[in-house]
Amino acid sequence: MSLCKTRLQEERKQWRKDHPFGFFAKPCKAPDGSLDLTQWTAGIPGKAGTLWEDAVYPITISFPEEYPSKPPKVKFPANFYHPNVYPSGTICLSILNEEQDWRPAITLKQIVLGIQELLDTPNPDSPAQEPAWKAFSKDRTMYDKKVKEQAKRYVNAG
Amino acid sequence: MARDTYLKKVLGDECFGRVQRTRVVMVGAGGIGCELLKDLLLTGYGEIHIVDLDTVTLSNLNRQFLFRKKDIDKSKSLTIAKAVQSFNYFGAKLVPHHGNIMDTNQFPLTWWSQFSYVYNALDNLEARRYVNKMCLFLKKPLMESGTTGFEGQIQPIYPYYSECFDCQAKVTPKTFPVCTIRSTPSLPVHCITWAKEFLFHQLFDESEISSMNNEEQIRNETDDVQEKENLAKEANELIDLRNQIKGLDGSAFIESLVVKIFQADIERLLLIDTLWKSRRKPIPLNFNALSTELQQLLHAKNNIISTDTKVWSVLENLFVLYKSGVALQSRLKSGKESFVSFDKDDDDTLNFVVAAANLRSSIFGIPLMSKFDIKEIAGNIIPAIATTNAIISGFSSLNGTKFFKHDYEQTGSVDFSPIVKESSTVFISIKPNKYITAASLVSPNESCPSSSLLSRGIMNLTNQELQENTLRWLVDELVKKYGYEDGDLSIIVGKSRLVYDVDFDDNIDSSLSELSGFEDGDLVLIQDENDELENLELYITVVNEPTTEKLPNIQLREKKAIKEKNEDEQGDSTIENNTNQDGTTMVIIEDEEDTDLVMIAEPASKKRRIAGEEYM
Known part of the structure; x- marks a missing residue:
């Protein structure tokens, strides 16, 4: 629908004009050489001073046809280590959930900032994977170690 | 006494004469279509085209009264055109088309342009949106209609002068996650x-x-x-x-x-x-x-x-x-x-x-249900009621025919302001005191993706021109014609594929035919990245002979000016939203120039559903 495409181009424009430092976001190239505005890749930098610092974590964002009535689906790579990320990489975040806090006015910038925030402040009440959630609630040393190991793998990402 | 005596009295000789010279199209030949075709025929329309892609099924027969058991599996449009011949008193020419209205090969823009008025009698959102868009492209008046059970509505649409079908958001049908169905109902x-x-x-x-x-x-x-x-x-x-x-x-x-x-x-x-x-x-x-x-x-x-x-x-x-x-x-x-x-x-x-x-x-x-109730859900049935369809079709043709009291045909004018004042949206329901409610038409919604901040036109190119001209040529032509500042524009084809903006010029030297999205019937969206000019939607038409005017001759309005104009107009009336205790939303439109109070007391969500989806 036309609302979806005008809004997506608007998001692209706004992002170009102003986006938070250290982040990137771009639509994917379709096989025919055009840019598919419904499929984006983006990078989320870990906040300085946290376990997640010095790395940029890649995500994919897919916008459904009903966007912005319905939220985009945002994923880290599969098996990403975080209590609120499903093994498939899908991020469990209230602002990305249609039944919860998604509002059509939420922008791409707000989404990526929300995800950056989630990295260091997981929500233990909505576990999405066993390993990270268990470690986070019961074995913090192990959790910290795993997160730092993961950060090393994404140092050069983006 | 001649058969047209009363019609002439009711409509007036002039109006009746116009109706007889008019070519209209009715999209959909189902529940509303059967009723509506009868009405249009008896109003005296000169030529009626009927489009439907469906065939007659058994479950249609209880209300789609122009079909009989022997018609099962036959094309609805062809059957309906034959069925009405016995009472084709005014000798209307009936032209049935068996096909999907969204098929641009069978129904190109040139086909659409032959009609003076479009009557919708559809049952799905997608086709409604499409017809709405075609009517906006060609500035054709459209009568939208729909029913669910005892409820129904008509909405006359006068492009850019009244709300279009997309001006009010429609609820998209809910789907259930597989896991809920399979594991945790x-x-x-x-x-x-x-x-x-x-x-x-x-x-x-x-x-x-x-x-x-x-x-x-x-x-x-x-x-x-x-x-x-x-x-x-x-x-x-x-x-x-x-x-x-x-x-x-x-x-x-x-x-x-x-x-x-x-x-x-x-x-x-x-x-x-x-x-x-x-x-x-x-x-x-x-x-x-x-x-x-x-x-x-x-x-x-x-x-x-x-x-x-x-x-x-x-x-x-x-x-x-x-x-x-x-x-x-x-x-x-x-x-x-x-x-x-x-x-x-x-x-x-x-x-x-x-x-x-x-x-x-x-x-x-979970509570158990009766077979009757489950049938309704499993068969995706919302009970369709013949009487509701008949009433709605009656309003549809009565309201639509008003258009011909004006001489739009001869003058070719697309200033719909006079007719907008005379038309109204009509809702019907089973609720006492609200059997029929009418509301005057309102201006297009400022944030409507289809009719606000957007102009439309046709781009005529030959196949050779599509092969010879590059994207760079198109960008230059657009800038020359409409004056985008610094050439800062973006081009989106298809559903959401960006082919050009200032940050993405990879395809700039490709010819239009190399890029997918510039074929006959395709839609191309141009936006001003500086946000000053309104959006432009182009309908690509492949012509045989090169034309001098390839891009439509229109002046893109400034977004600022449109917004100011809309604000001025809205100053005349105030719209209040109150939610009643019973959960229905009352929308009271008070017009200061007119003391009529118009109340629509349908639940807001329900109203949208009627407009959006209905099962006839």
């Missing part, structure tokens, strides 16, 4: 979907792969390894059972089916702790405990199966499942049918789905 509709889309489909239908067993979708939804394994196992066992259907005798088949789906599968689900942390646990069916009673029921004379408004007990549902399951099994065994598809009018299939859905509901502590 909580509503009757979940169990009905399970029975119809999964169980019935996997057991009896053509392909063994149902949408409820889509691995990819399941993977996206759940990450619980145990749950996924379980879902796969459940489905595989069902396939095993399907393969045995013809070899087993009736009672053995039913017993293994019931024990598997209502006992073993549920017991296995119970083992997944995480599912039941915050949910009520299901209780497996105890088949052994019920089998004696079931046998008694099977041997007694019993016609519970034909009572469709009573809610059956668990035992009765089991009985119906047995009866219908065995019936379906023997149909497959007989070899006459190699598979059976769900059809709400095929009683074996409906009974099976009703009983299976209810048995599953009882296991999950």
Whole structure:
């Protein structure tokens, strides 16, 4: 629908004009050489001073046809280590959930900032994977170690 | 007395004369279409085109009165055009088209441009949106109509002068996640979907792969390894059972089916702790405990199966499942049918789905429903009522014919402001005092994606021009013609593919024919990245001879100016939104120049549903 495409181009424009430092976001190239505005890749930098610092974590964002009535689906790579990320990489975040806090006015910038925030402040009440959630609630040393190991793998990402 | 005496009195000689010289199109020849065609014909329209892609089915016959049993499986548009000939008193020329209105080959823009007025009699959102868009492109007046049960509405649409179909957001139909259906149902509709889309489909239908067993979708939804394994196992066992259907005798088949789906599968689900942390646990069916009673029921004379408004007990549902399951099994065994598809009018299939859905509901502590109510949900039926269709069609043709009191045809004017003042949206319902409510037309919604801040036009190119001209040429032409500052524009083709903006010029030297999205009938969206000019939507038309004016001769308005104008206009009337205690929203439109108070007291969501989706 036309609302979806005008809004997506608007998001692209706004992002170009102003986006938070250290982040990137771009639509994917379709096989025919055009840019598919419904499929984006983006990078989320870990906040300085946290376990997640010095790395940029890649995500994919897919916008459904009903966007912005319905939220985009945002994923880290599969098996990403975080209590609120499903093994498939899908991020469990209230602002990305249609039944919860998604509002059509939420922008791409707000989404990526929300995800950056989630990295260091997981929500233990909505576990999405066993390993990270268990470690986070019961074995913090192990959790910290795993997160730092993961950060090393994404140092050069983006 | 001549047949047109009264028509002339009512409409006036002039208006009636125009109607007789007019060519209109009616899109849709179903519930509303049958009623509406009769009305249009008896109003005296000179030429009526009828478009429908559907064929007549049995369930249409109770209300689509122009069809008979002998017409089943025949094209609706062709049949309807023949059916009205017996009362074609004014000698209207009827032109039926069997096809999809969204097919740009069969119905190119040039085809659309021959009509003076478009009557919609559609049953789905997608086609409505498409027709709305075509009418906006060509500035054709459109009469939109729809019914659900006792409720219905008409909405005259005068492009850019009144709200278009997209000005009010429509609710998109809700879909259920597969995992809810397969593992954790909580509503009757979940169990009905399970029975119809999964169980019935996997057991009896053509392909063994149902949408409820889509691995990819399941993977996206759940990450619980145990749950996924379980879902796969459940489905595989069902396939095993399907393969045995013809070899087993009736009672053995039913017993293994019931024990598997209502006992073993549920017991296995119970083992997944995480599912039941915050949910009520299901209780497996105890088949052994019920089998004696079931046998008694099977041997007694019993016609519970034909009572469709009573809610059956668990035992009765089991009985119906047995009866219908065995019936379906023997149909497959007989070899006459190699598979059976769900059809709400095929009683074996409906009974099976009703009983299976209810048995599953009882296991999950969900209320059971009657066959009648389940049929409505499983068959995606919202009761269609002939009288509602007749009333709505009456309003549709009466309101539409008003257009011909004006001389738009001769003048070619598209200033619709006079007719907008005379037209109204009409709602009908069964609520006392609100049988009929009317509301005057309002200006297009400022934030409407289809009719606000957007101009439309046709771009005429020959095939050779498409091959010779590059994207750079198009950008230059657009800048020259419409004056985009710094050439800062973006071009989007298809649903959402960006081919150009200042940050993306990879394709700048490709010819238009190399880029997909510039074929005959394609839509191209141009936006001003500086946000000063309104958006432009181009309809690509491939012509045989090169034209001097390739881009439409229009002046793009400044966004700022449009916004200011809209604000001024809205100063005249105030719209209040109050929510009543009964949950209905009252929209009161007070017009200071006119003391009429218009009240629409439909629940806001319902109103949108009527406009959006309706089943005739």
